[in-house]
Amino acid sequence: MQRSRLVRRAVVVALVAGSAAVVPAAAGPAHADTGRVETPVSTSSPISSVVESVVRVKVPLPASAGPHPQACDWLSYLRFRHANGPARSAGADKILIAQPGILEGAGAFDSLARDTIVQAAGSGRYLEFWALDRRSNCLEDSTGLRAGLAARDPHVAIDYYYRHKEIDGRTFAGYLGNGQVGWLARVGLEQTVRDQYDLMVAELPDQGLRKQKVLCGGHSLGGVLTGFFAEWDFDGNPATVADAGYNQCSGYFALDSTIATSLSDLNGLRSTQMVPDPGIGYVAMQAGLDTGLLPRTISLPALINAETMNVLGLAGLAATVNPGGRSDLVTYLPSNVNLDTTQRLLFSKDHLTFLTGTPSTKDFNLTNQVALGALLDDNSQPLAFLQTSAGFFDGGRIVDKDFPVPYDVTRVAELRQLQGQFGTSRKAIPDSPHGPLYTWRNYNRVGAPDDPAYAGRDGAPFTTEAREVTDIQELARSLSEHPLDFTEHYFPTKLVTDIYQASSPQISRHVVHTGGIEANPTINLLGGEGLVVGNGTPAHGTTVIAPGYHHLDVLTAAPDQNGGRPELVSVNLAAFALSR
Template sequence: MMGAAMAAAVMGSVLTASVVSAEPTGRTEMPYTSSAPLAGEVLGSVVSIPAPLPAEAGPRPAACDRLSYLRWRSADGPESSADADLILVTQPGIFEGAGAFESVARNTVIAAAARGAHVEFWALDRRSNCLEDHTGTQAALRTGSLDTATDYYFRGAEVDGRRFAGHAIGADVAWLSHVGIEQTLRDQYDLLRHELSDPELRKRKVLCGGHSLGGFITGYFAEWDFDGDPATTGDAGYNQCGGYFALDTVIEAGAPSPGQSALPDLPDAVSAPLDAFFGSISTASPVLALPTVINPETTNLLALTGLAARLDPDSTDGIVPRMPDNPNIDWTLRTLLSGDYAMFATGDPDVRTLNATNEAVLGAILDDNSQPLGFLQVSVGFITGAPVRDKLFPVPATPEVLGSGFFGDALKASPVVFADPGVVYRWLDYDEVGTGASSPDEARYTDRGSEVTSIAELARNLSEPPLDFTEWYFPSRLPFDLASATRFEGHLHRDGVARNPVVTLVASGGIPLPEKDHPNERRWVLPGYKHIDVLTAAADQNDGRPEQVSQTLADFAADRVGSFTVG
């Protein structure tokens, strides 16, 4: 584990000052330093290109007239993307930024290199992320002090000559009403053409894919016509890619809809917020946000929780004592950490009195044995240090609940001891489960085969990349459009997905996915993986095998090298 002093030394140059390319077109590429074990073999950079929105989008910051993505490539591979053997280009899921792909990208580049192929991995960042302010997080990585970030975001402190202006609302986000499926697809098309101007090269060397919601965006991309003339197919989405990959999703031009039919009968206290969440995507609000749990403040707070675990994993003087005291944060903590309905309703015991390390707090929020919602779950180990009990809020982990798939397939555990300074809850990492370090309660809730992501790696991914893991401002028009995009004039090539091969990677404990009748699909089920694990799983697994998502993607890429033809 790395303490604050060592973290400061390692992260002193998280973002390098030099720009490695600055073309007349305004393209920039800036490398960033990572503390990842594979950082010496895989180079990471953030690329930005100019891409002005149409005038009718309305006023917005200048930064929002650009598109950005994270680029990973082999240190000993070609410097130019056009010279790579293959490029995997991926769309993020809901509330997800480009930084979420840090682990799977690095692992895939390494795995492909072992097969003799130099591949690149590009993670697209949605245009809405231009509104985010990462000043405090990036400064804290340089100083090694969590206070640098929390003082900036919560207490008005100045960092690098800047003060946090608060979260964007009202007129500041109104332009996002323009950013639906058409603009999102156009952004990907324009970026690919800017970076890889030769259409035959795109068809030969690009694989298009996505995680979660990103699979459905990719499905529409494959079937879109970008000049409005179905007779000219050089601009068709399926001709911008030579194949597709799905990360706990499907490549389909449709809408992800968990549907109430997928859920068991739930108490009103649970079903009402869920109805509000899914119903809110069709409201006039340009940003998808709830009064608590999911909104710009809480998604940034998740990144700060990762930052605390990254800088000082074993400290109990971490993120929770520094969190703001307001209804949004209070009810978010109750929702995520309460063991039963009484604790949630009364606030007794107060979840803020839990004496836990920074890693244990992060684990309690996202681990599949605690986080109730399947689409937010990751398998990062288990809580230890003091007794736990079955978690009964927001739903008990009964067979009918776990069988729905919506809440994941793992039993849920909750701490028992609060407000006792002599008791410290700690965290067992994924590879410590089932060893001598085991918690006495562990065997009831988990085993080594169902733990696949390192808590340390998750913390690093949440805080280090210059483009965020979490997405503050998710445009509500996008999922609304996905449900009705058949009405758009650009959706002309309804066989676009079927024109290219696809590899589908399904987390065994992920979200429920339909089986697709694709003429050339390879489908893999990943035992022990949850929905987020397909992005974050460690390179070395507990069963002795290398990480399976990256291995499968590397196989798919190696098979496709040199095999594409223009359709």
Template sequence: MPQNRSRRRARTLTGATAVALAAAALVALPQSGAEAAPAGRTETPLVTHSPDDDVAVSQVTLAAPLPKGFGAHPAACDTLSYLRYRSVRGPAAPTAADRVLVAQPGALAGAASLDGIARHTVENAAAQGRSVEFWALDRRANCLDDTTGLTAAVAANDPQVALDYYYRGAVVNGRRFAGFVPQKQLGWLSKMGVQQSVLDWHTLLLHELPDPAFRASKVWCGGHSLGGLVTGFFAASDFDGNPATTADAGYNQCAGFFALDSQVATSIDGTLPAPAAVPALVRAGRRAVDGAYASGVLPRSLDIPVVNAETLNSLAITAVFAQLRPQEVSPVATFFKGNRNVTTAMRFLISKDAGAFLTGLPSAYDFRFTNEAALGALMDDNSQPIAALQASVGFATGGRLAAKSFPTGNDLLRIPQLTGLTQPVLGTARKVIPDDPGPLWARGTGPVYRWLNYDQVTSAHGKPWTTPASEVTDIGDLARDMAEYPLDFTEHYFPTAMFTDTLLWAAGDRGVVPTAVHLDEIGSRPTFTILGADGLVVPFLKGRTPKDTLVLPGYQHLDVLTAAKVQNDGRREPGAAALTKYVLAH
């Protein structure tokens, strides 16, 4: 079994690497010498820890003011950004590439969530002597994310920099963290729904690739999760206000489409579960929804006890420690012990049963984890209870383990009649949790739990919870993706308008995305779909998979994006390989 030692070496920073990354962090500052192109456009090369040194990554930012009427918003939000991936041996101009893939991230996700599949696709094409670029889009609301402390910590090879920046008032690169943005300052986000996302995508494509013939023959448009639905709305959109003229239509801006654990459509087949209050809002109509946003009854960004800007940022801080100090005992849990917001999330995510959740005994802070194991506990499909946040990154070791029965028991996941509900919400993997915090009189003195990477799990290690065949993502890759990019992995201020728009649309309100008038043309271009067998979409299809679909056994929702380049069976990652083959063949 491969042990992936080269990747583990790549995650240990040398002094030279730290200096290079510090220089890269300075390059990323607005006043830096970033490469200037057309007016209002900057392209900044990025230095990363990825061992894939044949892929060049840069951050591209365009000036794109929001329309009047959006309300007060930061100046940084009058821009659009994306991560541009290309082969170091390929042409410098995207218009000289054989293909350009442009992808929307899923809900709660930023551009860096697409890093793995982007890199693999570029490399696969280069190995065939072809040039493919992959552009990972960052939705506009990510302008609110302050990644200064994260990227500076990685550049300095010191995870403490991140904690000091976000919680101790430290000044980094001349900037002091202004705090997490309160809902009362996010009124403009209630307008940042599907329609504006579609318009932003169109603006970016026309700015970066102005030749309509190139777009129609060489550009492939797609997305992960909710991004697949945004792709569907884009394909159906009319952009000149005259549906009778179709050269401007979305489906004519791309040579083809792709979906990553999603569908290129305006709704997923079947009925998605929703909070009990949402159907009533949908029935009441758009006016009621708009009023709820205006009054603050509906939060403008997703802001619930477990998933909000601070908890998502704390997840990224955990990833910084896992990237830079993977084998050291994690100080993160202890640091956050007095933080009610993060502690609530920890209790939900890392409680063995309802009793532990209600009492906080034992708490997540009573266990000792390495930094890598702490990230694994928060993201692995055998621990993380929310399906949309799960990846198959290995397994815990080093101490006693027990079945996790909160928020639900493992037996519920095994009832076939409930799969359509449980799989999209809870996932398919049986949940397990460390079970030795030390004796009652000395909590926090138990064994140090460590992490087995995806390629170190054996049947004996994982029994009865997992097998090597269902472990597909390198935890080091995941930590890097979550930690070091200025356009980050998570979307801290995800606009809830993205959700309410899709619900209103499903209820029959076509006014929420008025440009989407060419619905019959969504399937008029070649479309390739990649699904995780254990992901969110398969249960809704009930065997009716679209044409040209690849279903990947053992893959969770995030694995479709993050799976390691070489799998445990020795093959190159099959999803990206199939996507590369498909777009080059059409």
């Protein structure tokens, strides 16, 4: 296979897969020289009853990974617990451990973790929620974001990343290229599930306690990783089962995902694992990654790459500290080919606008909230796996957005099969350059008496109260506030290619406990507009479908839903956890 074809295959494969004071969890003080550090996280969350810390545990990579930064020898997670609950994790009623999805970090679980813990506490029970980070997140430089948040000034962060401004003696070294991340060629499925196992053993040494109290799960790709974890053999002896993945968990939870060892439920494509792979494809792919002929991280020239993932954090920061102010991404972020192309992809009304670049985002008066909404809201963002339902544009003329796909793909028969990639929401865009200040109508103000009820060319409304579920300010906070962030800048290509080659001997020799997925109860918590429902109800477990929720909404939905509706994901996840 030619290099160009291999590169395209690796990238496409990944993209269709569908991101207060704390007492340490372990006994005794937490110091770096003990191999475990726990640090309280200051938060502006309105849910003050949940406390958060970042935990780092030293679990060195094997020598086979090759040279890598020392920081990458540590595993990290965000620990959420109730302020009135036990200080030690082992004392919690249940511990939920979550794997993030593709291009996703631990911070993405912020809202769901807090809401689920509060739901359980209402019945006098105490849950912990551990949101995992993957190894690759160790490569991110959050110095600018942290400084910008502390100063309450997005310009501080943007100056660090784009104007060579020094912070605490450090300057930004730039985004890493393929030649600088060679060790990620060896960080795939085996290392990822092993990291979760090693972390669980380090934090909860008693296997019986893990089996009794831990629930394993994840969002999007994280559900598939949990499926592999359940069937993985960790001691190299299939005859012993105390080490088997399914015996580390009392149940599984899938967040707009399925607990499976195939990506077909997420992307709608037939699993390639039906055909046994003798290992030749695996060897060729590994050689491509090792030599650098294949991209070692999922990265495109625009829209999906380390820089654009970081810009999502900058957008969250700006909307957090100055939601109604003129957009810092429009007025202060410098231009470059990647950013200019990305904004044209996301903010062009039609093909002509994209080709000419006129009008551009700099021709509009947009608030920081609007900039964030344009990046992630389902009525603007074209890619389904990046969509939330956080409200709608306001303050000026709004028209249909027909780029990169028609404003309503459900009306085009030839495009209906692509709903899994683009979603079902009608796309809209501001249409008055050099005009009024466009503002954002939050999810809970859609349908209010002062709502203009913007409609498309066919007279139908772009959105309704029932289709909006995420608070844009909480989304902004989740994107910018955590030491382990919402996004994953350097997602390892090998992680997804390993899944597609799971029938090869190099992978299948580890996936030997084939009844592991069915060995424990499962709850599938799906967005009604998410990635999974269009491909059928999962075969295993109890399924709850949250109407109006898109792919990210299962993590970000507000606890107080429109019309007095309960927040279905956290309510059902807490009930499931406590019933085990």
